[in-house]
Amino acid sequence: MKNQTLFSGASDDVVNRGIELARITEFRSGTYICHQGDPGSPLILVLSGQLRFSALSENGIEVPIHAVNPGQSVGGPAILCDLPILGSVAAVKKSTVALLSRANARQLFDEPEVLRALSRSMAQEIQDYLQHHAEKGLPRADTRIAGVIMSAIKNTEIDDSPLADLPTHATIGAMAKVSRETVSRVLKSLEHRGVIMKEGRQTRVRDRIALERLAAG
Numbered sequence: 001m002k003n004q005t006l007f008s009g010a011s012d013d014v015v016n017r018g019i020e021l022a023r024i025t026e027f028r029s030g031t032y033i034c035h036q037g038d039p040g041s042p043l044i045l046v047l048s049g050q051l052r053f054s055a056l057s058e059n060g061i062e063v064p065i066h067a068v069n070p071g072q073s074v075g076g077p078a079i080l081c082d083l084p085i086l087g088s089v090a091a092v093k094k095s096t097v098a099l100l101s102r103a104n105a106r107q108l109f110d111e112p113e114v115l116r117a118l119s120r121s122m123a124q125e126i127q128d129y130l131q132h133h134a135e136k137g138l139p140r141a142d143t144r145i146a147g148v149i150m151s152a153i154k155n156t157e158i159d160d161s162p163l164a165d166l167p168t169h170a171t172i173g174a175m176a177k178v179s180r181e182t183v184s185r186v187l188k189s190l191e192h193r194g195v196i197m198k199e200g201r202q203t204r205v206r207d208r209i210a211l212e213r214l215a216a217g
Contacts, residue, residue: 001098004045005121006073009113018108022098027091034089041085043075043105049095050165055087064174067152067167076118079105092167144176145186146215153205163202
């Protein structure tokens with residue numbers, strides 16, 4: 001739990017309190033943890049695996065918004081504002097999470113270090129949301145897909161060759177507004193050009209500068 005962003009600046013006592021209040025649960029790929037509009041949605045801390053946060057469009061189509069990776073959390077803003085969660089959360093792959101009820105989460109939010117971390121996380125989510133919508137207006141598919149990859153490594157340590165747990169091709173396609181076939185084509189092109197490299201189920205960014213330039217258009 002100490003590796004969680006929300007507890008990055010918290011004391012050992014606060015971290016231990018979080019461990020006592022949390023319920024560790026494992027979810028299979030495709031399983032929903034909570035649905036959009038749920039007024040009792042929990043605070044979800046990702047310990048391993050990967051989750052997807054998505055929202056329903058006016059036409060009832062589920063649109064992926066962003067991935068939630070180990071160390072990150074989802075559900076905090078809705079609890080802080082006492083609102084139903086604005087999207088659905090599902091496991092993209094087999095995932096282990098720590099769940100805290102709204103009442104228990106609010107106890108942790110009373111801790112200044114945790115509240116500051118949550119505020120930073122919310123600010124980052126707003127920035128990512130704005131960037132995501134800006135990238136949707138970019139004309140080139142490879143630019144938008146590069147933006148999705150950059151989003152996946154934004155929380156990695158400063159490293160020339162970080163490893164990324166990318167969402168599925170279908171999810172990347174939905175986020176970049178391109179077909180799954182286009183995602184496959186662009187990823188193969190990036191791999192051929194030496195920008196990325198597959199390592200098992202993960203993707204290593206070999207040329208971060210080139211990827212940043214491509215994402216910038």
